[in-house]
Amino acid sequence: MIDIRRLAFIGGGNMAAALIGGLIRQGLPSGRIVVADSSAEQLERLVRTYRVLRAADNASAAAGAEAVILAVKPQQMRPVCLALKPRVEEAKPLVISVAAGIPHAALARWFGPHIPIVRTMPNRPALNGFGATGLYAPPGVGAAGRALAESIMAAVSATVWVEHESQMDTVTAVSGSGPAYFFLFMEALEAAAHERGLPREVAHRLTLETAFGAAQMARQSADSLATLREQVTSKGGTTAAALEVLNGAGLRAIVAHAVAAADRRSAELAAEFGGP
Numbered sequence: 684m685i686d687i688r689r690l691a692f693i694g695g696g697n698m699a700a701a702l703i704g705g706l707i708r709q710g711l712p713s714g715r716i717v718v719a720d721s722s723a724e725q726l727e728r729l730v731r732t733y734r735v736l737r738a739a740d741n742a743s744a745a746a747g748a749e750a751v752i753l754a755v756k757p758q759q760m761r762p763v764c765l766a767l768k769p770r771v772e773e774a775k776p777l778v779i780s781v782a783a784g785i786p787h788a789a790l791a792r793w794f795g796p797h798i799p800i801v802r803t804m805p806n807r808p809a810l811n812g813f814g815a816t817g818l819y820a821p822p823g824v825g826a827a828g829r830a831l832a833e834s835i836m837a838a839v840s841a842t843v844w845v846e847h848e849s850q851m852d853t854v855t856a857v858s859g860s861g862p863a864y865f866f867l868f869m870e871a872l873e874a875a876a877h878e879r880g881l882p883r884e885v886a887h888r889l890t891l892e893t894a895f896g897a898a899q900m901a902r903q904s905a906d907s908l909a910t911l912r913e914q915v916t917s918k919g920g921t922t923a924a925a926l927e928v929l930n931g932a933g934l935r936a937i938v939a940h941a942v943a944a945a946d947r948r949s950a951e952l953a954a955e956f957g958g959p
């Protein structure tokens with residue numbers, strides 16, 4: 684169970700709601716969570732659903748908080764952080780950013796160098812409780828701060844730490860953008876099944892259950908993905924015939940190129956968002 688007296692959310696949108704729901708399910712009392720959001724309607728919805736505390740504004744949410752989660756859109760991060768700076772300097776909470784593409788250096792510039800800041804990169808499935816989150820913190824953030832950030836993100840996702848911040852671009856390219864790659868592959872599989880005569884709903888169901896089943900098999904097994912693939916591929920069989928086509932078309936190289944393109948784009952966007 685997460686042990687924190689007061690956890691503040693700045694921004695109470697989709698990601699904040701997912702985290703709040705996950706934390707409460709894990710036993711964090713809702714009265715220890717305080718939320719500020721510029722949309723009164725959004726805030727009302729959160730208070731009604733989760734019985735969290737309502738803050739009049741961002742600064743009062745952060746007052747006395749042990750940790751502050753920044754959950755506004757990336758474009759809003761700079762003004763929000765600069766306005767919060769005096770309160771954060773006073774209370775020195777652990778600051779956790781979930782904003783895509785905002786570099787740690789930008790956050791440190793906005794809050795000052797002595798504030799412990801953890802940058803995280805969750806993904807869209809986190810909203811359904813099945814996310815994957817990359818976390819980065821510089822050496823100055825102690826073990827307790829790291830553990831707290833990790834346990835908060837773990838309420839809705841698997842968590843992995845990266846050692847170098849540049850690796851967050853790769854995290855973005857893999858787990859951030861990754862759901863779309865799998866959707867594309869599933870779309871193609873579903874379309875192929877339909878073209879070969881299966882009704883659309885049947886094609887859809889088979890595709891979804893197969894993707895889910897394969898992911899579950901891989902999650903539950905200690906074997907590598909290559910071993911699992913070999914285990915389900917008999918020599919001269921149907922799977923082998925299909926894999927020969929996929930390999931022959933250069934699927935691995937295509938995926939490597941695609942991930943490299945997303946990685947590059949993530950670095951470009953970080954440079955754009957993280958300006959002074």
Ligand SMILES: NC(=O)c1ccc[n+]([C@@H]2O[C@H](COP(=O)([O-])OP(=O)(O)OC[C@H]3O[C@@H](n4cnc5c(N)ncnc54)[C@H](OP(=O)(O)O)[C@@H]3O)[C@@H](O)[C@H]2O)c1
Nearest residue numbers: 694696697698720721722754755756757782783805806807
């Ligand atoms: N959703 C995802 O799948 C996902 C995945 C990875 C990372 N993230 C990151 O999570 C962060 C939040 O995303 P989201 O999807 O939760 O966005 P969202 O639903 O738009 O939530 C942001 C909330 O912040 C409010 N807000 C705007 N300006 C504010 C201010 N100055 N002070 C306080 N609150 C303010 C917004 O109100 P208004 O609507 O009135 O503007 C909105 O309710 C983003 O930085 C994003 O990069 C999201």
